[in-house]
Amino acid sequence: MNFKRVLFLISLGSSLTLPFFLYTEWSIARWFDALFLVGLLLLMVYFIMVLIEGQFFTAFLKSTRNFFAKVNKKDQLIRESEKRSVDRVDYRKEFPNRNSFLQIGLLFSISSLVISVALYYLD
Structure with missing residues (x-):
């Protein structure tokens, strides 16, 4: 299994269990909220990697x-x-799998956002 698949499965699994910790009961709307939060977390990790690679903190x-x-x-x-x-x-760090964080974070965030908006307006 490659890193992207492992990251996807771990992120999906954490988004399925996160509503149990945040809320009292599990529902599909709360799962989409948790999926959005996991996607945002992955995007934040990606942008922190970009800052480190770009030597933002070196100055x-x-x-x-x-x-x-x-x-x-x-x-x-x-x-x-x-x-x-x-x-x-002089610190130089390169992260080989940073694009996986961006792709999976965007997938989770955008898909959960679109589905949540659809559920809100169709309900």
């Missing part, structure tokens, strides 16, 4: 490290005596 890490290096006088004296600069912070 914060570099500036924080640079700030504490300049504030700490002891480390600054050691660095000056050894004639070395502040170490670079």
Whole structure:
């Protein structure tokens, strides 16, 4: 089984059990609500992966490290005596299966949204 199929089955299973934790009883409308929530969670995970891959947080890490290096006088004296600069912070992370999160999250969110709207207006 590939990752996409496993993620789909785990997400579908969690959307089936989530209404029992959120509500007192299970119904089809509540299952569509839970399916929408699981889809949104998958989309949020995807966008966090995109931020990490795009090195969005690297600037914060570099500036924080640079700030504490300049504030700490002891480390600054050691660095000056050894004639070395502040170490670079370079994190590069790639997620191979991030598109699976996007595709399944969009599938769950859009399908549950369309079906919920149809149930609301047809009922």
